Amino acid sequence: MTATSDEELIRMRQLKSSLYEPKLMTPLSSEIFNWQGSDASEKNKILHVRNGLTFTPYAFARICNANCHFCSENLERMQDENPSSKKKMNSYPTKRIKDYDQYFKGLEKSFQILDNIQKEKGKLNMGLSLSGLEATSEPNWFQRFCELLERYPDLFDEKVLYSNGSGFALYAQEVVDSLKNLNFDRIELSRQHFDEQVNQKIMRFEKVQPIRLNDIYENVTKNVLPPLFKVVKNSCILTKAGISNIEQVEQYLEWAINLGVKRVVFRELSVIGEEGYDNQNKTKRWIDENRVTISSVLSQVAPTFSNVRKNFNYMFTTIGYYYMNESYRYKDSIDVIFETSSYDALASSFDKYPNVVNKLIFHPNGNLSSDWEQDSNIVGKFF
Numbered sequence: 001m002t003a004t005s006d007e008e009l010i011r012m013r014q015l016k017s018s019l020y021e022p023k024l025m026t027p028l029s030s031e032i033f034n035w036q037g038s039d040a041s042e043k044n045k046i047l048h049v050r051n052g053l054t055f056t057p058y059a060f061a062r063i064c065n066a067n068c069h070f071c072s073e074n075l076e077r078m079q080d081e082n083p084s085s086k087k088k089m090n091s092y093p094t095k096r097i098k099d100y101d102q103y104f105k106g107l108e109k110s111f112q113i114l115d116n117i118q119k120e121k122g123k124l125n126m127g128l129s130l131s132g133l134e135a136t137s138e139p140n141w142f143q144r145f146c147e148l149l150e151r152y153p154d155l156f157d158e159k160v161l162y163s164n165g166s167g168f169a170l171y172a173q174e175v176v177d178s179l180k181n182l183n184f185d186r187i188e189l190s191r192q193h194f195d196e197q198v199n200q201k202i203m204r205f206e207k208v209q210p211i212r213l214n215d216i217y218e219n220v221t222k223n224v225l226p227p228l229f230k231v232v233k234n235s236c237i238l239t240k241a242g243i244s245n246i247e248q249v250e251q252y253l254e255w256a257i258n259l260g261v262k263r264v265v266f267r268e269l270s271v272i273g274e275e276g277y278d279n280q281n282k283t284k285r286w287i288d289e290n291r292v293t294i295s296s297v298l299s300q301v302a303p304t305f306s307n308v309r310k311n312f313n314y315m316f317t318t319i320g321y322y323y324m325n326e327s328y329r330y331k332d333s334i335d336v337i338f339e340t341s342s343y344d345a346l347a348s349s350f351d352k353y354p355n356v357v358n359k360l361i362f363h364p365n366g367n368l369s370s371d372w373e374q375d376s377n378i379v380g381k382f383f
């Protein structure tokens with residue numbers, strides 16, 4: 001969507017994901033994933049798969065080598081059936097991938113099913129979104145995953161790696177070799193500040209990770225990534241501890257332009273409601289205390305549609321099922337996106353659009369689900 005007036009811009013900012021309307025859907029019988037649900041009400045239901053959905057092989061072969069204060073994988077949800085007891089956080093050590101042979105057999109089976117669906121029913125315009133914890137932190141897993149992906153060249157219309165960049169420094173040879181035939185469209189490179197020490201205070205990389213140093217990070221960004229990815233995009237979370245105002249946003253953008261980065265997204269920390277999560281959890285408390293709202297920054301970039309800050313050009317607004325973002329072009333050299341999202345909106349999308357599959361996540365326990373929690377909204381079980 002593109003706003004053409006003050007009223008439209010303000011309406012989109014205020015109503016955000018509530019303006020979302022799902023469009024193209026492909027109906028599929030749930031039987032196709034060989035999963036009949038755990039009770040009778042789930043049997044033979046029709047799933048409505050959103051065209052343009054993403055597929056995430058949740059990368060947890062090893063615990064992440066950073067420990068970002070805001071890492072959503074360390075949040076703790078409460079049990080639906082027993083709200084006084086907690087589910088294990090996604091980064092809990094026992095949740096990692098244990099048996100690679102079993103894991104890759106299951107993952108390949110899910111690829112085959114999706115490949116057949118697309119051959120029979122037409123393209124789902126599905127994107128690969130490789131995220132979870134840090135995919136490049138375990139080079140053997142990463143290599144096996146890339147080999148599998150090479151065997152399914154037509155499965156995904158877009159391939160994106162979400163990474164803190166660590167493997168491109170510590171295991172450069174293995175990680176670069178694994179990726180070289182895959183033609184990834186984009187890497188979303190997480191970096192929270194242009195100052196190495198401020199960045200380290202937020203991301204808390206292990207001391208042995210060379211990527212925590214700006215010299216190494218800058219070399220990786222400028223020289224190692226461009227031959228492997230069509231677009232290098234930075235992802236920076238707005239926080240009181242890091243980037244929090246428009247002057248810092250501009251300094252970050254100047255730094256990114258010098259490194260050849262083509263796009264930067266500044267994200268507001270997700271709004272997590274009071275219900276459903278453990279409010280005493282350290283990560284949740286840090287998030288609540290350090291949130292910088294996207295509206296405070298947008299009010300400095302474009303207080304109104306006709307009053308946009310020097311060097312910024314408004315491009316368009318995207319409304320998703322639990323997020324909203326505004327895109328700008330800065331100094332005619334880099335795309336800048338300001339994004340906000342809400343866990344409550346994500347949760348309510350499951351109630352509002354039952355059986356709509358907006359996203360598929362293949363979890364380390366072999367569950368294919370449309371939720372970040374391995375045992376919620378299961379679509380198929382692969383071991």
Ligand code: SF4
Nearest residue numbers: 064066067068071133
């Ligand atoms: S790099 Fe990503 S997965 Fe690792 S701690 Fe930070 S947010 Fe979490």
